Structure formats: C-alpha cells, structure tokens
Amino acid sequence: MAKQLAVDPKRCVACRSCELWCSFRHNEVFNPRLSRVSVFNFEASAVTVPVMCLQCDESACVKVCPTGALERRADGVVVHDDDKCIVCKMCVNACPLGNISYSPITKSVFKCDLCEGDPWCVKYCPTGAITLVDPDEVPDKKLAVAVSFKETMEEA
Amino acid sequence: MAGGWIGKLLRVDLTKGTWAYEPLNMKDANDYVGCRGLGTKIFCDECDPKVDPLSPENKLIFLTGPLTGTGATSGGRYEVVAKAPLTGTIGAANSGGRFGPEIKFAGIDGIIFEGKAEKPVYLYINDDHIELRDAAHLWGKDCHETTDMLVEECGKFEVACIGPTGERQMLYSAIMNDKNRAAGRGGLGAVMGSKNLKAVAIRGTGGVKVARPEGFIREASKARAMLQAHPVAGSGLAALGTQVLMNLINEVGGLPVNNARVGSVFDRADDISGERLADTYLVKNQGCFGCTIACGRVTKIPDDSPYAGFGEGPEYEAGWSFGADCGVDDLAAVCKANFICNEYGFDPITLGSTIACAMELYEMGAIPEEDVGFPLRFGDADTVVKLAEMTGKGEGFGKMIGLGSYRMADHYGHPELSMSVKKQEMPGYDGRAIQGIALEYATSNRGGCHVRGYMISPEVLGLPIKTDPLVTEGKPELLKTFQDLTALCDSTGICLFTTFGMGLPEIAGQYREAVGSDESDEEILLKGERIWNLEKRFNIEAGVEKDTLPPRLLREKLPNGPAKGKVAELHEMLGKYYEVRGWNQDGEPTEEKLHELSLE
Numbered sequence: 001m002a003k004q005l006a007v008d009p010k011r012c013v014a015c016r017s018c019e020l021w022c023s024f025r026h027n028e029v030f031n032p033r034l035s036r037v038s039v040f041n042f043e044a045s046a047v048t049v050p051v052m053c054l055q056c057d058e059s060a061c062v063k064v065c066p067t068g069a070l071e072r073r074a075d076g077v078v079v080h081d082d083d084k085c086i087v088c089k090m091c092v093n094a095c096p097l098g099n100i101s102y103s104p105i106t107k108s109v110f111k112c113d114l115c116e117g118d119p120w121c122v123k124y125c126p127t128g129a130i131t132l133v134d135p136d137e138v139p140d141k142k143l144a145v146a147v148s149f150k151e152t153m154e155e156a
Numbered sequence: 157m158a159g160g161w162i163g164k165l166l167r168v169d170l171t172k173g174t175w176a177y178e179p180l181n182m183k184d185a186n187d188y189v190g191c192r193g194l195g196t197k198i199f200c201d202e203c204d205p206k207v208d209p210l211s212p213e214n215k216l217i218f219l220t221g222p223l224t225g226t227g228a229t230s231g232g233r234y235e236v237v238a239k240a241p242l243t244g245t246i247g248a249a250n251s252g253g254r255f256g257p258e259i260k261f262a263g264i265d266g267i268i269f270e271g272k273a274e275k276p277v278y279l280y281i282n283d284d285h286i287e288l289r290d291a292a293h294l295w296g297k298d299c300h301e302t303t304d305m306l307v308e309e310c311g312k313f314e315v316a317c318i319g320p321t322g323e324r325q326m327l328y329s330a331i332m333n334d335k336n337r338a339a340g341r342g343g344l345g346a347v348m349g350s351k352n353l354k355a356v357a358i359r360g361t362g363g364v365k366v367a368r369p370e371g372f373i374r375e376a377s378k379a380r381a382m383l384q385a386h387p388v389a390g391s392g393l394a395a396l397g398t399q400v401l402m403n404l405i406n407e408v409g410g411l412p413v414n415n416a417r418v419g420s421v422f423d424r425a426d427d428i429s430g431e432r433l434a435d436t437y438l439v440k441n442q443g444c445f446g447c448t449i450a451c452g453r454v455t456k457i458p459d460d461s462p463y464a465g466f467g468e469g470p471e472y473e474a475g476w477s478f479g480a481d482c483g484v485d486d487l488a489a490v491c492k493a494n495f496i497c498n499e500y501g502f503d504p505i506t507l508g509s510t511i512a513c514a515m516e517l518y519e520m521g522a523i524p525e526e527d528v529g530f531p532l533r534f535g536d537a538d539t540v541v542k543l544a545e546m547t548g549k550g551e552g553f554g555k556m557i558g559l560g561s562y563r564m565a566d567h568y569g570h571p572e573l574s575m576s577v578k579k580q581e582m583p584g585y586d587g588r589a590i591q592g593i594a595l596e597y598a599t600s601n602r603g604g605c606h607v608r609g610y611m612i613s614p615e616v617l618g619l620p621i622k623t624d625p626l627v628t629e630g631k632p633e634l635l636k637t638f639q640d641l642t643a644l645c646d647s648t649g650i651c652l653f654t655t656f657g658m659g660l661p662e663i664a665g666q667y668r669e670a671v672g673s674d675e676s677d678e679e680i681l682l683k684g685e686r687i688w689n690l691e692k693r694f695n696i697e698a699g700v701e702k703d704t705l706p707p708r709l710l711r712e713k714l715p716n717g718p719a720k721g722k723v724a725e726l727h728e729m730l731g732k733y734y735e736v737r738g739w740n741q742d743g744e745p746t747e748e749k750l751h752e753l754s755l756e
Contacts, residue, residue, distance in 0.1 A: 013394075013450035015443035016254075020227045023363065024373075030226045031261065031363025043335075044466075046440045046454040105361055124227070126384060126448035127394075 002055045002076020003132050005112070005119060011129035012048040014041045018121035018130055025120040026110065034103055036112040037121045037130070050130055052121065053078070053099040053112035061091035061100050061111070070111075077114050085109055158182060159367025160190075160222025160670035166264045166286070168279060170351050171212060171271030173288050180265050187754070189647035189667075190221025190265075192248045193687035195237030198268065199246070200690060205697035209241035209343075210325055210350040212272035218259065218316070218356070219266035221649025225257035225364040225445075226372075228666045229379045229658070230651035232257055232445030234266075239698070240342030242327045242506070242560055243578045243603040246694045249330070249344050250607075250646050251316075252444030253337035255358070258314040262360030273352035278317075280310060281358040291354040296320060298499040298548075299332040306357045317355035318345040319501025324550050325349045326558045328506040332498065336452075336468035337444065340503045342580065342602055367672025375665035382658045383448050388617065389657030393451040394441050398472035399430030401584075401612070402479075408616055408625055409717025410589035411476065414483045414534045415512040416575055416708055420586035421717040424485035428475050432487055442468075449653055455491050463492035463541060470494040470504070473606070476584030477508020478544075482515060483534035490537075493544040500548030506560055509581035511543050513561040513574055514553075522568045528553040572707045578603035578700060587709045589719035590615050592623070592631040595729045598703045599635070599743075601691035607652055609638035619656055626718075628725045632733035643691075644684030686753040689737075689745050693755065696744055703730065703743055 019035035027034045037052040059078050062070045069084035070091055080100075087109055091100045100111045112119075114132070121130050161180060168175040188194040195217045207213045216238045223231040234256030240247025259266065262281050276291040294302050299319040306315045316333035322345030329345030330338040348354075366372040383389040392400050405411045406425035413422045426432060437457055443450030456466045463486075470478070470490055474497070478490040497504040511532075517523040518532035525531060529552060532539060546554030556564050561574035561581055575582050580603030587594025592611035600608040614634060615625040623630065641660060645652050648667050655663075664680040667673065673680075704710075709724040734741055738749035750756045 013441060013443040013447075013452075015445065015447045015450060017227070017446055017448065020446055024227055024369075027363070028369050029363035029365050031361075033261070033361050034363065046442070048442070124380070126380070126443075126450065 003114070003134050004055050005052055005114070005121070006131050006133045007050050008129050008131070009047055009049045011127040012039065012050055013127055013129075014039060014048040015126065017124045017126060018050055021120040021124040025115055027106070034105070034110070036101065036110060050121070051097070051099065054097065055114070060094040060096060064090045064094040066090065078111070079113050080109060080111050082108060158185070158671050159365055160226065161185060162260055162263055162265050162362070162364070164264050165266050165268060166281075167268045167270070168288070169271050170269060170273040170277070170288070170353060173273070175286055175288070177264070185222070186671075187683065188687060188690075189644060189683050191219055191224070191233065191235035191647045191649055192237070192250060193643060193647035193683065193690075194221075195219040195235050195266070196246055196248060196687065196690055196694070199237050200694050203239065205239075205694050206699070207239055209239040209244065209247075209347060212270075212351065214239050214347055214350070216269040216344070216347050216351060216353070217266060220256050220259050221647055222671050223666060224649030225260040226366060226670060227376050227446060228648070228650050228670065229376065229383055229654045229662070230444065230447040230449055231649055232447060233646070233649050233651055234259060235646065236331055236339040236344050238344055238347040240344065240602060241325070241346045242343040243580045243700070244698055245342070245578060245602050245700050246691050247342035247344050247347070247602060249339035249341050250652070251331070251333055251337045251339040252447070252651060253334035254445045255314045255316050255333035255337070256649070257445045258358050258360055260360070260364050261362050262358050263362045267356070269351060269353060272350065276352045276354050278306070278355040278357060279353070281356070281360075282310070283360050283362070294354045295323060299501045300335050300499050302355055303335050306355060310357045311359065313357040313359040315355055315357050317501070318348045319499065319548070320550070321500050321502040321548060321558070322346055322349040323354070326502060326550070327560050327563070328503040330501050330503055332501045336498045338498070338503070341505070341605065345501055366670045368669045371669035372666065375662070375669050379654070379658050379662040379666060380448055382662065383654060386657030388619065389449055389654065393449050393653065393656070396430030396434055397441065397451050397453045399433055399453075399470065399475050401472040402429035402475055403431070404616060405585060405612075408589055409714065409719040410586045410616070410625070411480050412575070412584060412586045413480050415481060415509070415516040415573065416586060417516055419714050419716045420589055420719070422480040425480060427485040428479035428487050428490055430472075436487060437491055444651070447651065449651070451653065457488045457491055461488050463488040465492050465495045467495040467498055469498065473583045474504035474508065477505050477512070478540050481508055481512040481584065482540050484537045484540055486537035489541050492541050496541070496544040496548050502548065505583050506581045507544060507547060507557070508540070509575055510557050510561040510564060511540055513565055514543075514557060516573055517565060517568050517570060522570055527556070575706055575708070576604050577705060580604045585612060586714070586719070587705060587724040588714045588722045589717065590625040591628045591725060591729070592625070592635055594705060594709060594724035594726055595631055595635050595733060598705050598726055598730065599733060601688065601695060607642065609635055609642045610652065610655070611635060611638060613638075613656065617656070620659060626722060628728040632729050632736050635733065636736050639688055640681055640684035642684070643687040644681060647683070647687060682753070686755060689749065689753050689755055692745060693750070
C-alpha cells in the first residue's frame with residue numbers, strides 16, 4: 001500500500017517552502033511554477049491549503065495515458081516517464097484534482113513521485129502541515145475525534 | 157551567471173515612458189552583496205547626495221539579493237532604496253511577503269525607476285512583457301483596493317503600491333506589497349508618489365538557481381533546523397509575533413510611556429501584549445515567502461466593536477507606538493490604527509510617536525485646541541484612531557500629524573519634544589534603560605531605527621550573549637558588529653529575524669553556496685562594514701546632521717523602574733564607537749578606513 005501525503009490547513013502558514021523545495025528537488029531550480037505542490041491562500045478567511053497528488057487507487061491519469069508513460073509502481077506510487085511521454089496532456093485534463101501539471105518552460109508533464117519515499121515538501125515544511133501517512137494509520141483521526149467527544153461528554 | 161542572481165536589471169525612465177534591460181554589474185554585486193548594499197551602491201553611483209528627495213532626479217530602486225527567492229532561511233526579502241524625504245539620509249527599506257521573489261521569477265534582479273511620469277501610471281511586468289499602464293482609475297485608492305483591482309485586472313500578480321498618503325507625498329508614507337507588508341520607513345512611498353508611480357504588478361514563470369546545489373541544501377537545511385529548534389525564532393515569534401516583546405521590554409523599564417515623558421514602565425503593558433492578542437483578536441499566524449518563522453499576525457476585531465476590522469498586525473513597534481506611547485491600553489484600538497496604516501500606506505512607528513508628541517504639546521498648552529478641533533489627551537484610544545484616520549486621509553489636524561513629530565513640534569516651537577533622531581522617530585525601546593540601543597539610534601544611517609543592528613537581542617533577550625542593558629562598556633564594539641552583520645543580512649535577501657536564532661556562519665554559509673564564493677566568514681562580514689561606511693559617506697555628503705539623541709534621553713532621568721535615575725550615556729559611548737569604526741572624532745570615515753574597504 002502506498003503512503004500518501006496528508007495536509008493540515010490549520011498548520012499551514014502560507015510560506016510556500018514546499019513549493020520551493022519541490023522544484024529544487026526535481027529541477028534543481030527554485031521555481032514555484034515547477035512545483036508538484038501548490039499552496040492556495042484564501043485571504044479573507046485566513047485559510048491556506050497545500051494541494052498535491054494523492055496517488056489515487058483508481059488513477060485517471062494512468063487510465064487515459066495513451067503511451068504508458070504513467071504507471072503505478074509496485075510501491076503504489078504513480079510515476080511519469082519522460083521518455084515514453086508524447087506530451088499530449090490528456091492526463092492533465094483527466095486528473096479530477098488538477099494534480100498533473102504541464103510546464104511551458106520545460107515543455108513537459110510532471111507530477112509528484114513522493115521523492116522516492118522522502119518527500120521534500122514534508123521535510124521542509126516548518127509547521128508539519130504536510131505529512132506522509134500510511135493510509136492504514138488514518139483511523140488515528142477517528143481516535144482524535146473520539147477523544148474530543150469523550151472529553152465533551154465528561155464536561156457535560 | 158553566478159548562482160543566486162538572474163544577472164539582469166530593468167531600468168524604467170518614467171519621464172520618457174521607456175524601459176530597457178541591462179546587465180547586473182557582477183563586481184558590484186560581489187562587493188555589495190545585494191538588496192540594501194547593492195541598491196545603495198547603485199544609488200550612490202548615479203545620484204547626487206544633495207538631490208531633492210521628491211524631485212524627478214531622485215531615483216527609486218527595487219532590488220533583490222542573491223538569496224531572495226531561494227530556499228534560504230526566510231529568503232523572501234527585497235529592498236527599496238532612494239534618498240529618504242523624512243530624514244534626508246540614504247533611505248533603504250526592507251520588506252517581505254511574496255513580491256520580492258516574484259521580481260526574480262519575472263527574470264530580473266531589480267528595477268531602477270528614474271524621472272517622473274506625466275500622469276499616474278503603474279508598471280506591468282509579466283515575464284518579459286512589460287508595459288507602463290495608465291493608473292488614473294487607481295489614483296486615490298487605498299493599498300488594499302489597489303491590490304485587489306490590479307489582481308482583478310492582471311491576474312495572479314504580486315503587487316507593490318502606494319496609498320493616498322504616498323500620492324500626497326506624505327513624509328512617512330510607505331510602499332506596501334501583498335497588502336500588509338511594508339517598505340515602511342523614511343517616506344519611500346512619497347518618492348514613488350512624486351514620480352506618479354502608483355504600483356508595480358509583477359508575475360513571472362522563471363526560477364532561481366544556486367551555484368553549488370549540494371552545498372546549498374546542506375547549509376540551508378542546517379540553518380533551518382537551527383531556527384526551528386530556537387525558542388524565539390522557532391516557537392516564540394510564531395505564537396506571539398514580535399509583540400512577545402511587550403512584557404519583556406516593560407520588565408526592564410524600557411517601554412516609553414506618554415512620549416517617554418513619564419518614564420518607561422507601563423502598568424497596563426499586558427493589556428496590549430502578544431499574549432493578550434493571542435487570547436483575543438488573533439486569527440492565525442502567517443509567514444512571508446519561504447519563511448519558517450511566520451511571525452505575521454492575521455487579526456480580526458469583531459463587527460460589534462467600534463474598531464471593527466480585519467487585517468494584519470500589530471507588530472511590537474505599532475503595539476507600543478499606539479499603545480504605551482500614547483498611554484492607550486485598548487488593544488482593539490491599537491489594531492485598528494495599524495489597519496489604517498496598512499490601508500493608507502504609512503509608517504505606524506512615526507505615526508504613533510507623532511500622535512504621542514502632539515498629546516504632550518497639547519497637554520502643556522503648546523497646541524491650542526482650535527488647531528485640532530478636539531482635546532488630545534494621553535490614554536484616549538478614540539483620539540488615536542481618529543487621528544490615524546485623519547492623517548491617512550490628509551484631513552484637518554491630520555495634515556499636521558502627517559509632517560512627522562519633528563516638523564510638527566518645530567512648528568509649535570518645541571522641536572526638542574520630538575522623540576526622533578535625524579527627524580525619524582525612535583521605536584519602542586527607551587535608550588535610557590537600554591544603553592546600547594541609545595547608541596544605535598544615534599548612529600543609525602537612516603535616523604531613529606531599531607533594525608540597523610538590533611541591540612535588544614544582546615541587551616534584553618540574551619542573544620547570542622546576555623549583556624547588562626544599563627552598562628555602556630563594550631557596547632560600541634558590540635554595536636559595530638551588529639550593524640555590520642545586519643547590513644550583510646539585509647543585503648543577502650534573508651530576513652533579519654533569522655538572526656534571533658542563527659548568526660554569521662549560517663548567513664555566510666548559505667551565501668557562499670548560492671553565489672559560489674570561497675570567501676571566509678570574516679571576508680563576507682567585511683562587506684557589511686563596507687555597506688555601512690558607504691551609507692555613512694552618503695549621509696555626510698548629503699549634509700545630514702551629527703549623531704545625537706533628543707535632549708529628553710540625554711538629560712531627563714528615568715523616574716521609575718529598574719533603570720530609575722538613568723539617562724542615555726551617549727558621551728561615554730560615541731567617541732569609542734567612532735574609534736572602533738576607524739572614523740575620526742567628528743564621526744567621519746578616515747581615508748585609511750575607506751581604503752581598507754575599497755571605498756576611496
């Protein structure tokens with residue numbers, strides 16, 4: 001089972017360190033437009049949300065790719081092969097979350113590859129707003145809800 | 157091209173309405189680092205020190221540094237340089253947010269504006285698509301409206317602009333970017349206004365490379381880890397913002413109250429502190445581009461308050477200037493006055509201090525009530541907010557407040573009651589209780605200022621070492637190092653606040669790997685000293701007044717608190733400071749010093 005990135009908008013401070021380091025990891029240049037992760041800041045409500053590929057189980061990008069350039073590896077990560085890619089951008093259109101990107105600068109398609117298991121968006125996030133989680137561990141969230149419910153009941 | 161830089165500047169002639177790219181002078185970039193240092197070097201090479209700051213002959217330079225837009229610690233800064241109208245000194249104001257990095261992403265290192273546009277214009281930069289566009293519809297709009305309108309008009313652009321105060325060339329108007337970030341002090345907004353330049357809207361798709369990627373990753377990661385583990389840089393500033401200082405400065409008896417007339421202990425300091433803000437109006441903390449510290453405050457005053465509003469701030473300095481310095485303990489009013497400054501685009505330190513000065517002049521009978529239209533009493537929160545609004549709009553007595561405290565107090569015959577140095581107001585630390593900061597104020601190259609060698613770090617916070625704030629011995633030496641280091645830090649493009657948690661090795665380390673230099677830490681620090689001396693030489697040639705302090709700090713003993721009975725012992729420190737700097741006793745760099753720094 002692939003690990004996946006999880007975001008906690010409450011912790012995000014809109015610094016965009018993830019964008020900077022993502023682009024540097026993959027392209028050796030600091031350029032938010034080459035980043036696989038994008039941070040959206042909703043000023044009026046002071047909410048900031050980083051958005052990136054979640055390695056869907058039913059990957060529209062893989063299904064729609066006519067040349068097999070997008071493939072799911074054994075570890076569950078969907079990877080993109082530049083050599084097989086004809087840059088038709090079908091995947092960019094097909095991804096329901098908009099997490100496959102095309103760069104007019106490099107004239108290529110790119111997506112998150114989880115940095116071979118050590119994602120730099122996680123490593124360089126100063127607040128822990130982006131974490132790498134095992135989907136098996138997601139029930140922790142349920143536990144947290146249960147704990148807060150229990151506390152509410154105790155107070156009542 | 158050396159790493160860190162794009163290698164290109166944009167020069168815009170507003171008089172002719174033309175623009176052209178030119179190569180960045182790499183020798184100067186190496187000698188003067190970037191941002192503040194290189195901006196000052198370019199300015200000094202091209203402008204007469206006697207230039208009228210509000211004339212077309214003054215130039216306005218927006219410049220990044222080699223670390224701006226990189227993954228360096230808090231590497232989101234840019235500098236605006238011009239001759240400052242408030243002080244007549246070199247004006248260099250540093251700002252964060254997202255605007256600075258976007259300059260680099262648009263494929264340039266900076267912009268030099270010269271001349272004056274015939275009508276209001278704004279500069280549109282979309283990579284290499286550049287236009288000077290009509291700004292008639294923006295003229296008169298505040299900074300938030302202007303930013304929103306430009307984003308609507310241009311798309312997802314970053315915006316730096318002036319508000320109505322800059323348009324009116326008010327002497328302490330700021331240049332605001334990303335709505336709430338400011339190149340705030342000295343009146344650079346007025347310079348922009350004098351050129352009929354309302355805004356710069358910029359967007360780019362490029363990036364920034366570094367010379368030695370592996371080494372850069374190593375140095376930046378090390379420095380980031382240090383900051384994140386640090387109690388101030390890692391957690392204190394995120395939780396409480398710079399307002400974390402309010403109670404700390406009050407505890408050492410250094411929080412000026414009522415224009416510093418009644419001493420520097422404020423019994424209600426806690427009511428306007430960072431802790432109180434966190435419990436009340438703080439919505440969230442946010443960071444500038446690439447920043448791990450995230451000291452920014454997003455604040456909201458509820459709709460049912462007379463001070464209802466939403467915005468950012470206050471910083472400690474605004475918390476003090478509208479709070480303790482005006483005798484005000486209403487945090488909602490303090491926030492509101494700060495929002496007004498952000499929206500109208502002017503400096504809250506000078507504003508609050510000028511209001512405090514007006515209150516003192518009124519209470520002693522020097523300002524007649526008919527000049528104002530209402531009483532000016534210390535402690536009256538409503539008056540502070542009302543005057544902020546009137547000053548932003550340029551209405552009534554707000555016009556007088558808009559002169560700054562020195563010119564206002566001089567008008568009423570009491571220039572000595574302006575708490576300013578070289579006509580710029582001192583921030584929220586009393587130099588009688590914290591001796592090193594007194595020396596810093598007196599010798600700052602842009603007038604009363606705390607971010608030209610932040611002596612509060614060693615004297616109050618104990619960073620990197622604790623010194624006794626009441627002692628003068630050792631302060632000149634310490635201040636020189638802090639001033640040089642700050643000049644270096646500002647010039648690289650990283651935030652000065654990083655120095656709460658790291659020092660020269662981390663600044664120099666990231667700089668070296670970015671630009672591909674093999675210079676030692678000491679050789680890199682020497683660039684900071686070169687920048688300081690260049691600024692000083694400009695000020696001497698511009699005819700700026702001698703280094704001194706307001707008589708209140710020099711003669712009136714503090715009446716209370718831990719520093720009771722103290723005055724600012726400037727005479728004990730100034731001569732020694734000049735000696736440590738290698739200057740003569742008139743405070744002028746000697747030929748030998750200039751030669752040593754290759755400034756002859």
